[in-house]
Amino acid sequence: MSEVEISEYRDGDGPTVREIFTLGMSELVPGSFVHTLKQPLSQMLLMCTFCALLASSKSFLLPVLAVTLLLAAVRQLLVCWVNAYIDTCCNTDLSTIGETYMAARDACFWVAESEGRVVGTVACLPRDGAPDCLELKRLSVRRSHRRMGVAKQLCRTVSDFTRQRGYAAVILITSMVQTDAQKLYEGMGFRKVREFVGPGVASKLMNFTLIEYKLDLQKDHAEK
Template sequence: MSSIKIRKYQEEDAEVVKEIFTMGMSEHVPSSFMHVLKQPLFQMALMVMVCTLLMSSKSFLLPILAATLVLAATRQLVTYMFNSYIDACLKKDLSNIGETYLKQKDSCFWVAESDGRLVGTVACLPNENAPECLELKRLSVSHSHRGMGIAKALCRTVAEFTQERGYLAVMLFTSVVQTDAQKLYERLGFVKIREFVAPEPFAKVMNFTLLEYRLDLQRD
């Protein structure tokens, strides 16, 4: 098994960190598209459109073409939503990781190395709405190195950092389509405390739910 080393972020890691983040987020496009297709409102609207066109045109071809176009457009919208989120993150905290996470109080950014290759990331900073918590962010592991306990080790690094600084808990947000992440957090003792639909207009239409998790830490 490859040796895994977790260390603090360095400026020369910037491009690889951005690449790992971008690839990790892009992987959720197919599952998010399937999530949309399973929504009753979407299915009903698609069925009404197909039936209406079938009755009015007396042809199977037009409804099939229309349904195909709707599905293609929906896939493009899902892709656009994720690309917009990725771009926003790359322009915000990931544009200057050192300034955002290393120079601020009670914040940090770590990377995981396997045989000298950067394969994972995680960060934390104080949560604005829960002053007793640090928020875990930017957890991502390269697809080729999953199943090796790297994500678990990164989460524990954040938990230890949080406890050392006297905070009561670690919190994080994930999405309904990130089922593997949900299982990981729950195995580590995180408890889901809230579900809510993302505020973006298209996210509301597709019922894209965000989940908030919290891990309470033992006090010394």
């Protein structure tokens, strides 16, 4: 495996960056589906549908088919929900990376390259309401290059940049279904600040929880 190099974003990286982001976000669908099925509201809906059809039709096959179709519909709705988020991101900051990250003060976007190919991304920028922090965003690594330390390199790049710019901490938001990401952040010293349900009706119906993490750089520096 060749060495991975971290470099600042270049204009030609745009399509690959959006591809990596899209692939990474698409992986949220299975976890979100399982999470949705664990919710009491979902279980009640499935059970009521099954029992009502079983009682009215006196057939076992009909309620089974109905529940199967309902599950397929739920999964498709989740696909549409994730795709809508991907489209929003790709049409906003990921379509204007040069302007949003590279030209803005105290912001930057990096790519991880292996054998001349972009295999990972990360960015940071100031966050409204947190004047002493920079927010880590758009961390994503190709599946083929995971568990090789690439994500850690990208996170360290952000923390070094944040420290150099005189900020006290790095903050980020991830979701409860991104368990690998949570393990990564906690292993690097990030601590949970809060948990909250995401915006929008779909998030509230799913009880889709977001988690905010914070890495205190001054404390980290003192411990070293």
